[in-house]
Amino acid sequence: MKKFLSALLASALLLLLGVMLASCAHECEFSEDWSKDESSHWHACEVSEKCEEITDKAEHTWNEGKVTVKATPEAEGTKVYACKVCGYEKTEVIPKCEFSAAWSMGERTHWHACLTEDCTSFTDETEHTWNKGQLTTPATADKDGVKTFACTICGYEKTEAVPFTGYTRTQWSAALNSTVFENFTYTEKGTVESGGVRSEVESVYKFEKSKAWIKMTMYGETFEEYLAQSEAKSMREDLVSSIKDIASYSNYEYDAATRTYKSKKAVYIESLGLHSNNVTLKFENDKLTEIKFNVTYVESGTRVTIDEIITITDYGTTVVGSK
Numbered sequence: 001m002k003k004f005l006s007a008l009l010a011s012a013l014l015l016l017l018g019v020m021l022a023s024c025a026h027e028c029e030f031s032e033d034w035s036k037d038e039s040s041h042w043h044a045c046e047v048s049e050k051c052e053e054i055t056d057k058a059e060h061t062w063n064e065g066k067v068t069v070k071a072t073p074e075a076e077g078t079k080v081y082a083c084k085v086c087g088y089e090k091t092e093v094i095p096k097c098e099f100s101a102a103w104s105m106g107e108r109t110h111w112h113a114c115l116t117e118d119c120t121s122f123t124d125e126t127e128h129t130w131n132k133g134q135l136t137t138p139a140t141a142d143k144d145g146v147k148t149f150a151c152t153i154c155g156y157e158k159t160e161a162v163p164f165t166g167y168t169r170t171q172w173s174a175a176l177n178s179t180v181f182e183n184f185t186y187t188e189k190g191t192v193e194s195g196g197v198r199s200e201v202e203s204v205y206k207f208e209k210s211k212a213w214i215k216m217t218m219y220g221e222t223f224e225e226y227l228a229q230s231e232a233k234s235m236r237e238d239l240v241s242s243i244k245d246i247a248s249y250s251n252y253e254y255d256a257a258t259r260t261y262k263s264k265k266a267v268y269i270e271s272l273g274l275h276s277n278n279v280t281l282k283f284e285n286d287k288l289t290e291i292k293f294n295v296t297y298v299e300s301g302t303r304v305t306i307d308e309i310i311t312i313t314d315y316g317t318t319v320v321g322s323k
């Protein structure tokens with residue numbers, strides 16, 4: 001009996017020693033390479049093949065996958081995913097394509113797309129068939145309208161701008177009525193090109209009832225001045241009368257394509273003492289906002305070109321300030 005007990009003790013000791021040999025007889029060192037199975041990856045001890053110590057065990061982190069065989073209506077496809085950490089790959093089956101009954105649509109065409117998520121297969125792609133279109137926002141004198149067209153097959157909609165109609169003589173006169181020109185900012189920018197030499201000229205006139213401020217820049221010099229009441233008044237009257245002369249209704253015809261009013265005959269530009277055959281006007285919100293013209297002439301054998309753009313802004317809101 002005693003012998004039996006000591007034998008038992010001895011084998012227990014041996015067992016303990018075995019376990020100690022397996023786990024504690026060396027200091028574990030882990031491989032740089034990943035060990036992997038279907039679901040996870042880890043670093044295994046590389047000191048002994050028998051050692052079962054591992055570290056860094058984690059589930060695979062799949063990438064977005066890559067279609068290696070595209071599915072078709074007749075055959076399944078395959079998509080391969082790889083673990084971003086260890087590179088382990090798994091393959092998924094992409095079902096045969098089945099196409100949606102509803103239309104998918106783009107700017108130009110419509111098509112039936114495959115119902116499988118991420119599958120890029122499609123069928124029946126054709127260009128839209130547009131209906132006659134409907135005027136959804138009518139054009140006004142100075143604002144474009146909108147015409148909406150729909151595809152008769154898929155319903156996709158597109159819009160087109162309808163050019164505004166242009167001002168009537170009455171609207172034109174109202175925009176140029178003297179009362180409109182009490183308070184405004186007039187900016188004139190000009191480029192003079194003579195014998196290949198270009199120079200820029202800019203003038204800004206600010207009017208606020210009986211106050212005025214002007215600033216002129218030419219040949220690199222700037223000149224700035226506040227005008228006294230009577231001077232301000234006569235300066236404004238001169239300017240308004242020259243605007244009215246240039247912008248006289250009978251000088252222009254409306255061009256819907258460019259939404260501008262183009263001169264239909266030579267227009268006299270008083271400030272230059274010259275005629276221009278090429279003047280365009282723009283109106284916005286019942287106000288004249290832009291006058292553009294160019295003039296070319298020959299002076300003592302030299303060709304001179306003047307390009308001017310006048311903008312009239314801040315109607316009723318211009319602030320002249322004070323000295």
Ligand SMILES: [Zn+2]
Pocket residue numbers: 026027028029045046047048051052053
């Ligand atoms: Zn180990």
Ligand SMILES: [Zn+2]
Pocket residue numbers: 036040041059060061083084085086087088
């Ligand atoms: Zn992995």
Ligand SMILES: [Zn+2]
Pocket residue numbers: 071072095096097098114115116119120121
């Ligand atoms: Zn598909």
Ligand SMILES: [Zn+2]
Pocket residue numbers: 105109110127128129151152153154155156
């Ligand atoms: Zn369509």
